Amino acid sequence: MIKPGIPKGTRDFGPVVVRKRNYIFQTIRETFEVFGFQPLETPAMENLSTLTGKYGEEGDKLMFKVLNNGEIYNEAHQAKDNKELVSAITEKALRYDLTIPFARYVVMNQHELALPFKRFQMQPVWRADRPQKGRYREFYQCDADVVGSNSLLNEVELLLIYDTVLTKLGLQGYELRINNRKILFGLAEVIGKTELLTDITISIDKLDKIGADGVRKELQERGLTGADIDTIEKFLAIDGSSEEKLAQLKELLQSSSTALKGIEELSFVLNSGYATFHTTPIIDVTLARGLNYYTGMIVEVKAPATVKMGSIGGGGRYDDLTGLFGLPGISGVGISFGVDRIYDVLEELKLFPQTAQQSTKVLFLNLGEASSRAAFSYMMQLRQLGVAAELFHEPAKMDKQMKYADKRAIPYVIILGESELQDNLVSVKNLATGQQEKISGAELISYAF
């Protein structure tokens, strides 16, 4: 006998959990749809060449590769090192995110697509990471992206999507943090070390985790001089209202035209006058985000501080994503929801509504042949009206059947016993209130369950 189990970092979702997850998916999908985005699905596997090199060195390591079928033994033995081995025996990999497959799709279908193309996609992605709290090896992303438009109005709309969805889900106290890669690039430019852009951003991104001293130490290790670090610390010290932050940025980075462009973009997104938010986006100059392809606005959604979950979503603008696949000059901007983390947050804050947890509304008790025949007929009528109903599978003691309804959280039980059958009535019991009433068959059909 083999011991049943599932791979590390993957999960089964039972009925109750699936319902709650669907509630999140539905909320996100509805919002994407009303904002004018169109659905897209891509395969679980992509060609390895499509994915490698797009997520940095770390990303390549965390990619799940799919072993080729057939005779690979000889090929494997010709490989001289690990890298050759991988390319000899694998040519496919599981999807690592939804953005790169989307870019691939856009390039492949560029002639059929009406630009700007707005698509949403809700599918699982896989990462060979070591699992921990809020981190899984298989998890869902819900992405909305616009390609083929440089308008900053897209940024505004995408922020509004975050605002709309999270408000609908009843979440409060989250933060919508935005920044602009051009500003970070400008900082590196002012220091005169654009080649260290990634090192700088990775370090300052950790400010709230390791503190100012920690950042200073790490910057030193990454090859920044004392003068460089002074400039960076001035940058990190930027504080105040959005207007004040923008003014300070302008002052500090005035010698970089790229930075000024980024500041202007950030300013537009915040002050366009097009939108009002439930939760106002805030400028976070330390926000860097991992994926290297971002070039403009970047955004990250931080879960309410009380739940210690970190990021529940993120996104940004990437000017030349499709260029990697031979279609240069097309700009994209997108956002992503991390459904699995949002689930954990809603669960912890007890924000799932009752309606997200209900399945069958009505259970007909099975009290013998005559009872079950009458019940079955009523049940089918209710089902035709869209009321989820079921009949207990076999005659059993009432006690047992009531317990079943209780455990399944079925709100109504219908009793068709001898006396009901005799009077041509049915007894409807509301399990939440304990109240019970006898009504006619016609009344049952129009009953407000």
Added chain:
RNA sequence: GUGGUUGUAGCUCAGUUGGUUAGAGCAUCAGAUUGUGGUUCUGAGGGUCGAGGGUUCGAAACCCUUCAAUCACCCCA
């Protein structure tokens, strides 16, 4: 990839410097209750103490190995 913590009933966990037959709560099943659940009472079933090896008269406990879970770092949703 690096480091820490934890593995005892379906679940959450007790278990004395190593000492007789390994316990509790919850859950399950049966009964109290032959037309009424969620409360209560009574009873029952359920364990290779993660696995393998070692120390010992004796191991759930101590040592080694291994597997798994979990948390943190790196990185990320």
